[in-house]
Amino acid sequence: MERRCTGSEVKGVSTGTTILAAIYDGGVVIGSDSRASIGGEYVSSKTINKVIQVHDRIFCCMSGSLADAQAVTKAAKFQLSFHRFMERPPLVIAAATIMKELCYKNKEDLQAGFITAGWDHRHGPQVYVVSLGGMLVSQPVTIGGSGSTYIYGYVDAKYKPNMSREECLQFATNALALAMGRDNVSGGVAHLAVISETGVEHVVVPGNKLPRFNHE
Amino acid sequence: MLGGAGPELVTEEVKTGTTIIAVEFNGGVVLGSDSRVSAGDAVVNRVMNKLSPLHDRIYCALSGSAADAQTMAEVVNHQLDVHSIEIGEDPLVCSAATLVKNISYKYKEELMAHLIVAGWDRKDGGQVFATLNGLLTRLPFAIGGSGSFYVYGFVDAEYRKGMSRDECQQFVLNTLSLAMTRDGSSGGVAFLVTIDQHSTEEKIILPKHLPKFFNQ
Numbered sequence: 001m002e003r004r005c006t007g008s009e010v011k012g013v014s015t016g017t018t019i020l021a022a023i024y025d026g027g028v029v030i031g032s033d034s035r036a037s038i039g040g041e042y043v044s045s046k047t048i049n050k051v052i053q054v055h056d057r058i059f060c061c062m063s064g065s066l067a068d069a070q071a072v073t074k075a076a077k078f079q080l081s082f083h084r085f086m087e088r089p090p091l092v093i094a095a096a097t098i099m100k101e102l103c104y105k106n107k108e109d110l111q112a113g114f115i116t117a118g119w120d121h122r123h124g125p126q127v128y129v130v131s132l133g134g135m136l137v138s139q140p141v142t143i144g145g146s147g148s149t150y151i152y153g154y155v156d157a158k159y160k161p162n163m164s165r166e167e168c169l170q171f172a173t174n175a176l177a178l179a180m181g182r183d184n185v186s187g188g189v190a191h192l193a194v195i196s197e198t199g200v201e202h203v204v205v206p207g208n209k210l211p212r213f214n215h216e
Numbered sequence: 217m218l219g220g221a222g223p224e225l226v227t228e229e230v231k232t233g234t235t236i237i238a239v240e241f242n243g244g245v246v247l248g249s250d251s252r253v254s255a256g257d258a259v260v261n262r263v264m265n266k267l268s269p270l271h272d273r274i275y276c277a278l279s280g281s282a283a284d285a286q287t288m289a290e291v292v293n294h295q296l297d298v299h300s301i302e303i304g305e306d307p308l309v310c311s312a313a314t315l316v317k318n319i320s321y322k323y324k325e326e327l328m329a330h331l332i333v334a335g336w337d338r339k340d341g342g343q344v345f346a347t348l349n350g351l352l353t354r355l356p357f358a359i360g361g362s363g364s365f366y367v368y369g370f371v372d373a374e375y376r377k378g379m380s381r382d383e384c385q386q387f388v389l390n391t392l393s394l395a396m397t398r399d400g401s402s403g404g405v406a407f408l409v410t411i412d413q414h415s416t417e418e419k420i421i422l423p424k425h426l427p428k429f430f431n432q
């Protein structure tokens with residue numbers, strides 16, 4: 001059987017991961033698994049949190065090389081913190097653009113991709129994807145990381161626009177659980193953040209409480 | 217065309233780069249496949265039927281290298297004919313699968329093809345066997361080919377034991393449709409074969425009649 005090449009010959013610790021974000025009616029859910037591995041053979045952390053808060057209502061999920069991703073999110077957080085001198089909180093697209101600028105200008109050296117999701121006063125809930133080379137795209141639902149390959153079909157079939165908060169949370173948890181079940185470099189717990197106008201809620205679903213599917 | 221030498225036709229071996237699936241129901245099996253055959257970037261056949269008969273009530277689904285898969289199917293077809301004359305009755309699905317497995321295993325270095333064998337016999341009813349790389353295993357359902365990676369999550373979530381014949385056909389069509397949307401090497405029409413005690417029914421489903429999902 002031909003070796004599936006995910007295109008991630010990553011040096012050092014890689015997040016080899018599953019990340020996703022989806023818009024529901026009134027907010028957005030962003031989530032990830034919690035496994036960090038070295039070369040797909042050793043799990044260096046079972047409980048790493050890949051959902052990083054870069055501002056009050058803006059979160060990022062990282063994939064690819066962990067070191068690169070952490071460096072970029074730290075830089076983005078720093079730049080966004082200057083917005084405390086403005087009247088209103090930053091737009092989600094501002095955060096996404098900062099990540100994109102960093103990824104695009106340093107595309108030779110970096111190997112990290114991001115999903116940025118959040119809520120702002122102008123456009124409400126939004127999800128942006130910054131890919132490896134620095135492309136920035138807005139989508140209602142998006143998945144990323146090595147585990148995402150296995151859930152493209154599930155997400156295409158099950159995502160509906162304008163879901164309720166509970167439906168979207170269940171959808172995201174199911175998608176993460178399915179990806180973690182098939183991808184050997186995704187696993188651990190599911191970290192989720194639900195962001196809306198009223199606030200942010202963190203949800204952690206431990207491995208044994210994840211939904212089970214038939215024949216695992 | 218983005219500069220360079222144009223599509224790489226001549227140097228690339230013809231692959232079926234495909235999505236195949238077989239599901240068992242009470243009393244028979246349903247097999248499904250897409251119809252695209254690619255050689256590098258070019259689609260050399262957009263209407264190939266990858267569901268190949270091995271006997272009246274036993275079919276196999278081809279994936280991997282088109283030449284290898286077709287040859288294996290033809291050889292096993294011949295061997296099964298001889299075998300069924302020797303025993304004086306219709307062969308078992310398990311026998312067909314074993315013949316495929318024998319070739320897969322003996323020539324595993326030289327061949328690159330995966331055949332899913334499915335059918336009906338009087339002894340055990342509907343059965344599905346996977347013969348990847350020379351292993352032989354009976355499963356309630358099996359998926360294969362390059363497009364299958366995208367729908368692992370979907371089939372894990374959606375498969376239920378005890379589906380009826382119609383539910384199985386719908387399940388197969390949904391899976392094929394999702395995979396064909398996401399995999400560049402799968403596409404065209406969907407071929408469906410339903411085998412039970414009384415008949416073997418072949419159907420072609422055109423793209424406009426395939427189930428549609430979000431964003432399509």
